[in-house]
Amino acid sequence: MPGPSERVVLDTMLARTLANRLRELRELLGRWARTVAVLLGPLGWPVDPTAVLRAGAGWADRSAAALTRRIALAEAADEGAGPPPAPGPPGTSGTAGRRLVVTLRPDPFHGDADAARAAGARLGAALVGAALAPTADLAMLRAVAARLRLAADDADLLDGVVTAIGPSRLAAVLRLAERVTGGGFTVMATAAGYQVGPARGGDRGRPDAPGRWLPTAVAGELTAVLGAALAAFSRSGRLTAAWLSRFNARGIPGTAETTLLGPLLAARRFSPSTLRMLGDALFASMDLHGNRFGTRAGTLTDPTGLGTGAPATRDIGCYGGDPGGRRRAAYGAAVLRAIADEPGLAARFADAHVEAILAGSRLAALPLATGVPPPVSDAWAYLVSRAGGPDARRVDPTGAATFMAHLGFAVYRYQAEHTDPGRRMDTSWPLPAGLRAVFADLLHVWRHELYASAANLLPAAEALRDPSGDGLVASWPAGAATGNPAGPWSTRLAGPADGTRIPARVWAALLGEALAAGGPTAETLIGDAAGQAAGLEQAGWLSTRGYRGDGRAAYPASPRALVHLQQAAMVAFFLTTLTDTATRLALRAELAAGEEARRATMAIDQLAAVARAIKVDDVLGSLYGITLGVVVTGVADAAKPDGEPSPATLAAIARVADAAAVLPGWQDAYRTSATAVWLRRADDPIAPVDVVDATGTRRTFTGDPRADGFITGTADDFLDPADRPLPPERMSPAARSAYLRWLASPAIVANNDNIPTAPG
Amino acid sequence: MTGTGPGVDAGDAARDPAAGLVVNQRRVMLLAAAATLERGADEVAAAVRPLTAALEAGAWAGPAADAWARELAQVWAGLSRAFGDAAVDCADTARAQPEWVAPDDPRAVRPSALPGFPRDGR
Numbered sequence: 091m092p093g094p095s096e097r098v099v100l101d102t103m104l105a106r107t108l109a110n111r112l113r114e115l116r117e118l119l120g121r122w123a124r125t126v127a128v129l130l131g132p133l134g135w136p137v138d139p140t141a142v143l144r145a146g147a148g149w150a151d152r153s154a155a156a157l158t159r160r161i162a163l164a165e166a167a168d169e170g171a172g173p174p175p176a177p178g179p180p181g182t183s184g185t186a187g188r189r190l191v192v193t194l195r196p197d198p199f200h201g202d203a204d205a206a207r208a209a210g211a212r213l214g215a216a217l218v219g220a221a222l223a224p225t226a227d228l229a230m231l232r233a234v235a236a237r238l239r240l241a242a243d244d245a246d247l248l249d250g251v252v253t254a255i256g257p258s259r260l261a262a263v264l265r266l267a268e269r270v271t272g273g274g275f276t277v278m279a280t281a282a283g284y285q286v287g288p289a290r291g292g293d294r295g296r297p298d299a300p301g302r303w304l305p306t307a308v309a310g311e312l313t314a315v316l317g318a319a320l321a322a323f324s325r326s327g328r329l330t331a332a333w334l335s336r337f338n339a340r341g342i343p344g345t346a347e348t349t350l351l352g353p354l355l356a357a358r359r360f361s362p363s364t365l366r367m368l369g370d371a372l373f374a375s376m377d378l379h380g381n382r383f384g385t386r387a388g389t390l391t392d393p394t395g396l397g398t399g400a401p402a403t404r405d406i407g408c409y410g411g412d413p414g415g416r417r418r419a420a421y422g423a424a425v426l427r428a429i430a431d432e433p434g435l436a437a438r439f440a441d442a443h444v445e446a447i448l449a450g451s452r453l454a455a456l457p458l459a460t461g462v463p464p465p466v467s468d469a470w471a472y473l474v475s476r477a478g479g480p481d482a483r484r485v486d487p488t489g490a491a492t493f494m495a496h497l498g499f500a501v502y503r504y505q506a507e508h509t510d511p512g513r514r515m516d517t518s519w520p521l522p523a524g525l526r527a528v529f530a531d532l533l534h535v536w537r538h539e540l541y542a543s544a545a546n547l548l549p550a551a552e553a554l555r556d557p558s559g560d561g562l563v564a565s566w567p568a569g570a571a572t573g574n575p576a577g578p579w580s581t582r583l584a585g586p587a588d589g590t591r592i593p594a595r596v597w598a599a600l601l602g603e604a605l606a607a608g609g610p611t612a613e614t615l616i617g618d619a620a621g622q623a624a625g626l627e628q629a630g631w632l633s634t635r636g637y638r639g640d641g642r643a644a645y646p647a648s649p650r651a652l653v654h655l656q657q658a659a660m661v662a663f664f665l666t667t668l669t670d671t672a673t674r675l676a677l678r679a680e681l682a683a684g685e686e687a688r689r690a691t692m693a694i695d696q697l698a699a700v701a702r703a704i705k706v707d708d709v710l711g712s713l714y715g716i717t718l719g720v721v722v723t724g725v726a727d728a729a730k731p732d733g734e735p736s737p738a739t740l741a742a743i744a745r746v747a748d749a750a751a752v753l754p755g756w757q758d759a760y761r762t763s764a765t766a767v768w769l770r771r772a773d774d775p776i777a778p779v780d781v782v783d784a785t786g787t788r789r790t791f792t793g794d795p796r797a798d799g800f801i802t803g804t805a806d807d808f809l810d811p812a813d814r815p816l817p818p819e820r821m822s823p824a825a826r827s828a829y830l831r832w833l834a835s836p837a838i839v840a841n842n843d844n845i846p847t848a849p850g
Numbered sequence: 851m852t853g854t855g856p857g858v859d860a861g862d863a864a865r866d867p868a869a870g871l872v873v874n875q876r877r878v879m880l881l882a883a884a885a886t887l888e889r890g891a892d893e894v895a896a897a898v899r900p901l902t903a904a905l906e907a908g909a910w911a912g913p914a915a916d917a918w919a920r921e922l923a924q925v926w927a928g929l930s931r932a933f934g935d936a937a938v939d940c941a942d943t944a945r946a947q948p949e950w951v952a953p954d955d956p957r958a959v960r961p962s963a964l965p966g967f968p969r970d971g972r
Contacts, residue, residue, distance in 0.1 A: 134961075
């Protein structure tokens with residue numbers, strides 16, 4: 091009889107530690123039983139404590155097993171009770187340290203994992219017998235499915251089920267449930283139950299004949315419970331390439347009919363390493379050359395490196411019929427969506443395949459029959475949206491920043507190679523509107539980093555800069571494996587702040603694509619630009635409150651001058667990107683014909699509506715003003731049936747861009763003059779600046795980075811022995827951050843008498 | 851080499867020159883066993899302490915956890931009693947033995963190890 095339902099409160103990490111300590115106690119007691127035998131045996135056992143020691147070891151062993159099972163049950167119950175668990179802080183993996191409060195169903199096995207596995211094995215055997223019999227025993231299948239649904243949280247039982255069925259027979263059962271033809275396999279009745287093997291001879295009594303397919307309702311129940319079972323098997327780390335090498339109904343080693351897994355993947359969460367393996371093989375099996383989407387066999391490799399040296403497992407999709415590749419497409423979309431919903435995996439996986447995703451998406455957007463299945467291209471866009479989304483950013487900051495950098499870099503390189511408005515050339519394939527809208531959502535998530543990069547005083551990531559000139563490297567750095575914890579594209583910084591070191595032109599490439607989507611996304615993007623500029627201004631005012639003091643001090647510049655300069659840079663960045671996008675779209679409309687030209691013209695008109703609303707003498711003020719009404723009106727105006735962009739439209743856009751321009755190279759100019767202020771302090775003393783902080787306390791900035799608290803030790807010292815700032819690329823992350831804060835500090839800004847101003 | 855520790859070979863056992871007696875090896879081994887068993891009690895206590903600490907830190911709470919904590923306390927008590935009793939019994943038995951025995955006394959020779967076990971050590 092199962093016991094009563096039980097309310098359990100568990101800290102998963104501490105409970106796992108407890109189970110490990112129990113295993114250590116078992117080992118210790120075992121060793122002592124042996125020691126006691128050595129000591130007291132030769133003496134004729136004057137006393138014999140070994141029975142107590144062995145009993146203690148047995149108790150520790152049983153307790154460890156029962157606790158491990160309880161943790162698994164609680165985690166499964168917790169996961170089944172609601173949405174995926176809130177991810178822990180960066181650095182913790184998965185469910186570590188999570189506090190679970192769940193009410194567990196009565197455990198029929200009283201904590202005995204082996205008994206649960208044995209029961210699972212019996213259920214698995216019953217399932218195979220009922221499904222593979224010449225006439226399927228539907229009542230038995232329903233009963234097994236019902237029993238498995240009840241045990242959906244019991245990883246031990248589910249493990250027993252999958253182990254008993256085995257990969258080949260599971261593939262055969264799934265073929266019958268999913269109604270796949272042409273399997274070329276046979277079912278043999280043996281003493282060990284039904285077994286499968288390759289078919290020989292004629293097709294009499296073919297096991298995959300439609301007559302043996304399972305009815306839809308039963309098949310649906312069965313795939314759901316088998317999905318949950320396989321997910322548990324995957325989470326226990328046993329769904330490896332080696333296991334999949336026999337996952338085919340013919341029982342031939344080395345081939346995996348992965349496509350059959352499609353309907354199972356949505357049932358429960360599979361382990362990230364299984365998903366990574368399936369996802370990598372999925373991309374390896376895609377053929378994106380030329381202008382046709384095709385598939386071929388891929389290779390399944392364990393991401394953990396387990397089983398290296400073993401014969402490769404080929405991902406063959408599935409034997410037999412898959413008209414139109416619909417099954418493969420559904421499977422591919424299921425894998426991609428499952429990966430996208432794993433925030434610890436999505437960014438790194440998408441980063442590894444970003445070029446293929448973009449190439450495939452461009453192919454999908456062509457107005458030709460290219461064969462890209464819509465479920466797959468939708469899943470690509472979903473994966474991109476999650477890989478740079480808020481969840482991935484929180485769980486895997488470095489991976490998400492790297493993904494954004496790589497995504498922007500790939501878009502930038504593609505544009506650089508395929509479009510040149512100066513030579514009136516555009517051979518690019520546009521991205522689908524859906525993916526452009528996803529870019530806009532991502533840029534909203536990364537708005538702070540985007541505009542901080544545009545107004546950054548320091549050059550962007552060295553790893554992406556072409557050492558021979560001003561441009562970017564031609565291809566993504568080879569050492570950019572995302573496994574590098576220091577952050578691959580910037581060898582210096584890690585963490586979410588990395589996003590600010592993505593070069594502005596890379597961000598601009600993404601922003602341009604997002605603006606080209608037109609419609610309501612442009613509204614959000616303008617709001618972001620205005621919001622970031624306003625936030626910067628607010629921060630600038632707060633950090634320099636009360637600097638005028640008694641009015642007697644006179645400074646060469648306002649301590650807020652840098653903020654204004656950076657604000658201008660942000661606005662100019664946005665408007666320049668807007669103009670460039672409009673120019674590109676105008677060229678596109680001119681070169682293209684028909685529907686694409688119409689859409690391009692519409693987007694230009696929307697951008698022009700934004701541009702017209704900006705008053706040249708108050709760029710920032712009008713940016714705030716247009717965040718809502720104007721764009722919507724603009725969209726309505728722009729929804730004209732046809733026509734090329736009018737010269738007036740293009741002129742309006744150009745006028746705004748000119749108004750917003752900042753002096754090129756203003757960052758270097760500012761740093762040079764700030765350094766001069768510091769180095770010439772003996773001749774021209776730096777006038778100290780008093781400010782009042784939020785608590786009303788006065789603080790004096792002298793311009794000396796040590797006295798002002800920017801350099802606190804050797805870790806953040808950015809000065810060389812001669813007190814000159816080191817070259818930025820040689821600074822440590824801490825020193826770099828201190829240097830930036832010092833450059834923007836009130837005394838340095840206010841004493842800087844050569845702050846570059848906007849042209850005109 | 852002279853000495854009375856368990857690591858001393860029977861052939862090297864110290865002789866009492868006055869009476870022509872030799873060290874009672876059985877007594878020596880009983881005393882050594884008592885000392886080792888006391889160390890065992892300490893080692894097991896050190897291994898059990900983190901278990902109660904983890905429970906108190908909130909690893910697992912609820913009625914089942916309370917029941918298990920009681921089991922743990924019982925097992926621990928049983929183990930420390932087993933080690934303690936065995937150590938005391940060994941020491942008592944040793945004390946009942948003479949310190950010196952005649953060279954032809956069986957206790958003058960160290961008993962051989964159990965089949966399959968090394969002599970001395972763990």
